[in-house]
Each structure stands twice: as C-alpha cells, then as structure tokens.
Amino acid sequence: MDYEVTPPPPPQSATASSVPYLRTGRTIIADRVSRMRRRRSGHAARSNPHQLVGASVAHGVDVGREPSVNGRRRAAGLGKVQESTSAALPPTTNDAGPDASHGAPRKWAPPAGRPWLRRAGPATWAAFVVLPASVTLWLLSLRHVDLDAMGDLGLLQALPVLFWIAVGLLLLGFCVALAGRRTPHGCFALYVLALIGMIHATPPLLYHELRYSWAWKHVAVVDAMLRHKGEVPYAGGFDIYNQWPGFFQLNALILRATGLESPLGYAVWAQALANVLMLGPILVIFRSLTTDRRLIWGAVWIYYSCAWVGQDYFAPQAFTFLLCACVIALVVRQLPSSRLPRPDAPGGGWPLGRLVLVLVIEAAIVSSHQLTPLMMISALALLSFPKRNRRIALPALAGAVVLTVAWYATVARPYVSENLAGFVSALTRPEANLWSGLSRLADAAPSQVMVSWIDRGLSGGVFLLAALALLTRTWTRRTPLLPLVLFPLPLALVNAYGGEMIFRAYMFALPAAAFLIATLLMPSGRRPQARRPVVAVLLAAMLGSLFFGYYSKEGMNHFSRDEVAATRYVTTKTPPGSVIISVTFAAPGLEMQYDRHERAEITEEGLGAKRLLVKDPLAGLEPLLRRAGSKPAYVLLNRAQYEDVHLNGEMPPGFMDRLETDLAGSRDFTPVFRSDDAVVYRYDPTTGGGRR
Amino acid sequence: MIALRCLVALSGWIALAATGLPETSPARLVVTSLFLLVCPGLAAVLLWAGESLTRGTAGAARLLEGALLAGAVSLSLTALVAEALFLTHTFTLTRAVLILAVVCSALVLASSLRGEGRRAHRVAAGKD
Numbered sequence: 142m143d144y145e146v147t148p149p150p151p152p153q154s155a156t157a158s159s160v161p162y163l164r165t166g167r168t169i170i171a172d173r174v175s176r177m178r179r180r181r182s183g184h185a186a187r188s189n190p191h192q193l194v195g196a197s198v199a200h201g202v203d204v205g206r207e208p209s210v211n212g213r214r215r216a217a218g219l220g221k222v223q224e225s226t227s228a229a230l231p232p233t234t235n236d237a238g239p240d241a242s243h244g245a246p247r248k249w250a251p252p253a254g255r256p257w258l259r260r261a262g263p264a265t266w267a268a269f270v271v272l273p274a275s276v277t278l279w280l281l282s283l284r285h286v287d288l289d290a291m292g293d294l295g296l297l298q299a300l301p302v303l304f305w306i307a308v309g310l311l312l313l314g315f316c317v318a319l320a321g322r323r324t325p326h327g328c329f330a331l332y333v334l335a336l337i338g339m340i341h342a343t344p345p346l347l348y349h350e351l352r353y354s355w356a357w358k359h360v361a362v363v364d365a366m367l368r369h370k371g372e373v374p375y376a377g378g379f380d381i382y383n384q385w386p387g388f389f390q391l392n393a394l395i396l397r398a399t400g401l402e403s404p405l406g407y408a409v410w411a412q413a414l415a416n417v418l419m420l421g422p423i424l425v426i427f428r429s430l431t432t433d434r435r436l437i438w439g440a441v442w443i444y445y446s447c448a449w450v451g452q453d454y455f456a457p458q459a460f461t462f463l464l465c466a467c468v469i470a471l472v473v474r475q476l477p478s479s480r481l482p483r484p485d486a487p488g489g490g491w492p493l494g495r496l497v498l499v500l501v502i503e504a505a506i507v508s509s510h511q512l513t514p515l516m517m518i519s520a521l522a523l524l525s526f527p528k529r530n531r532r533i534a535l536p537a538l539a540g541a542v543v544l545t546v547a548w549y550a551t552v553a554r555p556y557v558s559e560n561l562a563g564f565v566s567a568l569t570r571p572e573a574n575l576w577s578g579l580s581r582l583a584d585a586a587p588s589q590v591m592v593s594w595i596d597r598g599l600s601g602g603v604f605l606l607a608a609l610a611l612l613t614r615t616w617t618r619r620t621p622l623l624p625l626v627l628f629p630l631p632l633a634l635v636n637a638y639g640g641e642m643i644f645r646a647y648m649f650a651l652p653a654a655a656f657l658i659a660t661l662l663m664p665s666g667r668r669p670q671a672r673r674p675v676v677a678v679l680l681a682a683m684l685g686s687l688f689f690g691y692y693s694k695e696g697m698n699h700f701s702r703d704e705v706a707a708t709r710y711v712t713t714k715t716p717p718g719s720v721i722i723s724v725t726f727a728a729p730g731l732e733m734q735y736d737r738h739e740r741a742e743i744t745e746e747g748l749g750a751k752r753l754l755v756k757d758p759l760a761g762l763e764p765l766l767r768r769a770g771s772k773p774a775y776v777l778l779n780r781a782q783y784e785d786v787h788l789n790g791e792m793p794p795g796f797m798d799r800l801e802t803d804l805a806g807s808r809d810f811t812p813v814f815r816s817d818d819a820v821v822y823r824y825d826p827t828t829g830g831g832r833r
Numbered sequence: 834m835i836a837l838r839c840l841v842a843l844s845g846w847i848a849l850a851a852t853g854l855p856e857t858s859p860a861r862l863v864v865t866s867l868f869l870l871v872c873p874g875l876a877a878v879l880l881w882a883g884e885s886l887t888r889g890t891a892g893a894a895r896l897l898e899g900a901l902l903a904g905a906v907s908l909s910l911t912a913l914v915a916e917a918l919f920l921t922h923t924f925t926l927t928r929a930v931l932i933l934a935v936v937c938s939a940l941v942l943a944s945s946l947r948g949e950g951r952r953a954h955r956v957a958a959g960k961d
Contacts, residue, residue: 400865481898
C-alpha cells in the first residue's frame with residue numbers, strides 16, 4: 142500500500158492531530174471527489190453540510206470512524222476521509238497550524254516541543270495572562286468580606302467590587318481565548334476551572350459552616366445510618382432514605398475507612414467538587430458531537446453559566462446526576478454518530494465489558510435516588526428512537542429498566558406501594574405538575590420576586606436559544622442533542638416531585654441545551670469577529686443571572702457558628718423523644734438524631750393552624766406542643782429562619798418577632814440556650830396552664 | 834502498564850492494612866480514600882476498557898474517558914458493596930474493604946491473563 146506525507150489539512154477541515162498524515166490512494170481520490178463537490182456546492186455545502194455526509198456514506202466511505210482502538214490501524218485513509226469531508230460534518234477543530242489560514246500548501250514538519258506553545262497566537266497569550274490576574278483578584282477580594290452586609294440579595298450585597306472585577310476579567314479572558322484560533326484545550330480548561338472556583342468555591346471559602354439546611358439533613362442521615370449500621374428505625378418521613386441508601390452508605394463506608402468523624406469536612410466542598418467532576422461527562426458528550434474546541438469549551442462555559450438550580454450540594458441528587466451524566470456520556474460516545482473512535486464490537490453494538498461497566502453505574506443510580514433512574518430511562522428511551530442508535534441505546538435501556546423495576550419491587554417496595562395512588566393521580570394533572578414549582582411568588586420579598594423572574598428569564602432564554610439552534614443549525618438534528626434536551630419533559634408532565642420537578646428537568650436538560658446554544662453563538666468560520674460583542678454580552682447576561690439565582694438566598698442558606706451550636710444543643714442535649722419545633726426548615730442540622738426526636742415546622746402546618754398562629758402565636762403553638770405528651774418540647778428560633786420567612790413570605794411580616802416576644806414573656810417557656818443568632822426555649826407548662 | 838496493574842492489584846490490600854492505623858492518621862485518610870474512589874473502577878477499566886488508558890488517536894479525549902470510567906465505576910462499586918453489606922446487616926469495615934480488594938485483584942488478574950492470551954495468540958499466528 143502506498144503512502145505519502147501531506148501537509149496539514151486546510152483550516153476548516155483540520156483536526157487536532159499533530160502526527161504525520163498518512164494517506165492511501167483511496168483517500169486521495171475521496172479527497173478529490175470531496176473537493177469537487179465542495180467547489181460545486183460552494184457555500185450551500187457549508188450551510189447544509191449533511192448533504193455531503195449522506196453522499197460519502199452512500200459511497201461506502203465510513204465517515205467519522207477513526208482507526209481501531211485495539212492498537213491496530215484499520216485503513217489509514219478512513220480518518221482522512223473524515224477530514225476531507227469535514228465541511229459536511231459537525232464542526233471540527235479550528236486550529237490548523239500557523240500557515241493554514243493562507244490555504245497554501247507548505248512543507249510539513251513535525252512539531253517540536255509543546256505544539257500549543259509553538260502555535261499560540263496573541264489571543265491565546267493574552268488569555269494566558271488574564272487568567273492568573275483574574276484568579277489573583279478573586280482570591281484577594283475574599284480577604285475582608287463582611288457577611289453581616291447580606292441583605293435581601295444575600296451574598297450579592299456582601300461581595301466587594303473586586304470580586305465582580307475578577308469575574309468580569311475572567312469572562313473577558315475567556316472571550317479572548319475563544320477568539321484565538323489556536324487556543325489549546327488546556328487554556329480553556331483552566332478558565333472553566335477558574336469559573337467553577339469563583340462560583341462554587343467562594344461560599345465555602347467565606348463561610349465557617351456548611352451551607353444549605355438540606356446538606357445538613359443528608360449529613361444527619363449518614364450519621365444515623367452509621368449509628369444503626371444500616372437501616373434507621375423510627376425514621377418517620379426519612380424512611381425514604383432507607384429505601385434508596387446508596388449515597389449515604391457510600392459515605393458511611395468512606396467515613397469508616399478514612400477514620401473521619403463526620404462528612405461535614407468534605408461536604409463543605411461538595412458543590413465545587415461535584416461541578417469539577419461534572420466536567421468529565423459533559424466533555425465526553427461534547428467531544429462525541431464535535432472536534433471544534435471552541436464549540437466544546439463554549440458549550441461547557443455556557444453550561445456552568447446557566448446551572449443556577451443549585452442541586453449540586455451534598456445530596457443523592459448531585460451524586461446520581463453525575464453518574465447519570467456518565468451513563469449518557471458513555472452511551473453517546475458509543476453511538477454511530479460519535480466523533481470519538483469507537484471500540485470494536487461485533488455488529489456495531491457494545492463491547493461486552495463496556496456494557497457491564499455501564500450496568501454497574503446504572504445499578505448505583507437505581508439504588509441511590511428515586512428520580513434519577515426514571516430520568517435515565519427516559520433519556521435512553523428517547524435515544525433509542527432512531528434505528529441507527531438501537532444497538533447501543535437499547536441494551537443500556539433494558540438494563541436500566543430491569544434494575545429499576547427490581548429495586549422498586551424489593552427494597553423500595555414500601556415507598557412505592559404507599560405512594561402509588563398519588564403517582565397515578567398525578568398523571569392526570571400534567572399542567573399542574575409542570576408549573577407547580579412556579580406559583581409561590583405572591584408573598585415573597587420584592588428582591589426574591591425579581592430574582593425569581595431573572596431565573597425564569599434565564600431558563601426560558603436557554604430553551605429558546607436551544608430551540609433556535611435546532612431550527613437554524615440543521616446538523617444538530619442528526620446528533621443526539623434533541624433527545625437529550627427533551628428527555629426530562631415526559632417526567633415533568635407526569636409528576637410534580639414536590640414542586641421541584643421543573644427545576645430538575647432544567648438541570649438534566651441543560652448540558653445538551655448549552656451545547657445547542659454554543660452552536661448558535663459560536664459557529665465555525667462564520668465571521669466570528671462580528672459576533673464577538675454579542676457573544677460576550679450574552680455570556681455576561683447568563684453569568685450575571687446565575688449569580689442572582691445562586692447567591693441571592695444566602696441569607697437563609699448560610700449559618701453562623703452560633704446557629705450550629707444552638708441546633709447541636711437542641712438535638713443532642715435534649716432527652717430522647719423530645720419534640721423540636723421550628724418555624725421553617727432553615728437551621729443547620731435540625732435533623733441530627735432524627736430517629737430520637739420528633740420535629741414540627743410551623744410553615745408545614747395546615748392553613749387553619751397557621752391562621753391561629755398568626756392571631757395568637759402561643760395559642761397556635763399549643764396543638765404542636767400537645768404532640769409531645771409527657772415528653773419535653775423545645776422551640777428553636779435562629780437568624781436563618783428569620784431570613785427564610787422574610788425572603789419567601791411563608792408567614793406574615795412580623796410574625797417571627799411577635800413569636801419571640803411572646804415566648805420570652807411567657808412563664809411556660811424557659812430559654813435554655815441563647816446566643817447572638819439563635820435561641821432555644823424549653824416548654825415548662827405551669828400548673829393550670831396559665832400564661833402571662 | 835505493568836506497574837499500574839501491580840499497584841491497582843495491591844491497592845486494596847494496602848488500604849486494608851491502612852485501616853489498622855489510628856483514625857487520625859493522614860496516611861490512612863489518603864490511602865483509603867484513594868483506593869475507594871479510584872482503584873475498583875481502574876481495575877474494571879483495565880479489564881474491560883483498557884484502550885481508554887492510552888492516548889491513541891483521540892489523544893487526551895480517550896484518557897478523559899478512562900478517568901471518567903474509573904471514577905464513576907469506583908464510586909458505583911464502592912456504593913454497591915456498602916449497600917449490600919448494610920442491607921444484609923453484615924457490614925464491617927474489614928469485610929467491605931476486603932471484598933473490594935479481592936474484586937480489584939481479580940479484575941487485574943483477569944486483565945493480565947487476557948493480555949497474555951492475546952499475546953500468545955498473536956505469536957501463534959506469526960504476527961509478532
């Protein structure tokens with residue numbers, strides 16, 4: 142077989158390879174045919190690239206395949222056919238060597254030293270200079286942050302101007318990096334890591350305690366499972382965690398093995414870690430769709446700029462979302478449309494070992510969370526609609542279905558049988574399910590109404606731009622992007638998931654939606670200079686909206702040491718069986734030892750009980766206190782609960798003040814713990830039940 | 834690759850030994866967490882997706898996929914072993930780490946045997 146060494150491919154058709162290009166006679170012919178077709182079709186070919194893909198495939202050319210991964214080259218020419226027809230494919234990488242933009246052939250020489258250093262242009266160098274400056278400014282900005290300055294907009298009001306300058310500089314640097322034709326993957330990766338750091342590492346660097354009361358709840362579940370060596374008895378409403386224990390028992394094993402006392406130490410960093418780890422699956426998904434590094438990293442940046450939902454804290458959802466993204470990434474990279482080389486397998490299906498790995502991950506998802514297995518099944522089902530995908534998607538789908546049904550029929554059977562009627566009745570209310578999370582703005586603080594509209598605008602804008610991309614970038618319709626955007630929708634229609642479903646649906650759809658938006662904003666070779674200001678403004682708007690959604694509730698999401706001490710007192714120093722009453726859920730670790738205490742939240746009571754509480758707080762408390770029977774009862778009030786009531790408006794303005802004043806003035810309540818940010822009252826009924 | 838295989842095969846036993854160290858020992862923290870979060874998945878990848886651990890024609894994309902597989906499968910296997918032991922009320926730390934160590938060693942052994950088998954097949958076919 143004859144080979145010849147050829148110069149690097151022309152700019153629009155280059156791939157990232159830096160190895161000498163070996164071409165067979167067959168490849169040269171295919172290249173000529175391709176060039177002739179491109180000349181004939183001209184610009185039309187670029188605007189409708191799949192015409193050529195179809196033609197190439199029809200001629201028996203295996204477009205998009207790269208050499209076999211088992212170490213032996215298949216036909217060396219196949220990879221080159223892909224390059225020759227790359228105008229007909231989803232965009233490929235834009236870097237083509239320093240002289241490639243002239244289009245003239247030049248003598249090819251192997252790269253010396255680090256290829257990106259040799260090829261880096263001014264934009265890349267500028268990006269490399271801006272990045273450390275931005276990170277330095279960010280770290281400097283965190284030195285003297287006054288957390289007491291938080292108001293109705295949370296951390297947005299407490300962060301200094303320098304922080305926002307650092308964020309702006311990072312965005313600017315990323316836009317400059319995008320403008321560089323030869324910016325390497327590493328530079329983009331550093332920018333994205335810096336972005337993750339600025340968004341998700343800022344709170345743990347500023348706060349002394351774990352953020353989010355929900356994260357504290359999951360720490361309590363791990364603690365309870367460790368104490369009981371598995372299933373927690375008397376779990377009450379927390380029994381659901383006994384039936385999907387994967388995440389908690391993973392943490393229990395890690396704690397036992399490492400010798401750590403509690404997951405609190407690493408749970409603080411869970412959000413930053415979850416987002417860094419998420420980079421892996423979304424990169425594999427995006428690299429399966431294109432080799433254009435600007436498109437890939439633009440999509441990654443958009444993903445992190447729009448992920449405002451905040452389901453990335455220490456929780457089974459964050460864990461299973463990551464695993465679900467891994468399953469989808471492994472399936473998408475294996476599909477016939479993948480731009481990554483596929484391992485050999487009989488009949489174009491799965492290599493058996495890889496399928497086993499996917500099934501292992503699916504099993505962990507199924508046993509760790511209620512919703513994610515259903516999302517995974519929906520995704521795999523939609524991916525298996527096109528006939529060409531079935532050899533890959535169906536085995537993974539069958540595995541997911543079998544594992545889910547088996548789990549639901551065994552370990553999770555109590556929960557499923559208890560709630561089956563509710564699931565069925567929810568099927569008849571698709572509209573209510575879809576919008577159930579959006580109807581609670583009437584009593585919220587004005588700042589939170591504004592933030593809510595910003596969140597809605599960002600989410601709506603994301604889906605609008607994604608739809609526009611599907612309409613205008615026709616090549617995206619031949620990729621798995623459409624099913625990957627739509628798969629959460631069926632579940633959003635059939636269940637409200639406690640008003641959370643629409644947010645979870647957004648979260649699951651976001652990676653594909655981000656990629657679609659990137660195809661709209663960063664098309665290859667279409668006068669990118671003219672678009673740069675628009676792209677920069679849009680990226681800034683996305684990032685700004687994310688900060689509103691992510692940081693504006695920090696008043697209720699962060700806790701002081703005093704609050705932690707108060708909840709620790711009320712959960713560990715009180716007799717077993719005590720009833721612990723709070724106004725809202727916003728307290729750090731209120732669920733600690735949940736198997737030993739009963740809890741009551743005022744905002745979870747019915748409308749009649751709430752009315753009574755508003756009319757006379759102490760009289761309204763009596764039904765809750767009666768639940769204790771002969772056991773002690775405690776009332777915990779802390780700063781975050783005040784913020785929660787104020788921001789979300791779940792009780793009328795002034796209710797918390799009136800409650801605390803009445804408790805302080807009553808002879809039936811004795812303050813047993815008091816600090817600047819929290820107070821605990823014990824209920825000591827006087828004879829005859831007389832009150833002040 | 835041989836050194837990597839040996840390290841992964843032994844990692845579980847080293848982690849098992851490390852669980853005997855005091856709970857405050859940094860060495861115990863590092864060794865056991867590295868083992869639980871990386872090694873079971875890496876052993877499975879060595880057997881079933883070994884090509885993901887070499888750069889190949891796809892360069893770093895393939896290494897990224899290898900890392901993704903190793904991490905996700907490790908987390909999954911560790912979670913599944915913990916669950917199985919907790920659900921059957923047979924959980925002890927030694928038992929959990931021992932199972933994972935045996936799984937790791939078995940997977941690495943199987944991948945080595947498969948590599949040997951392929952090499953012998955190539956030699957027999959006169960390709961080497």
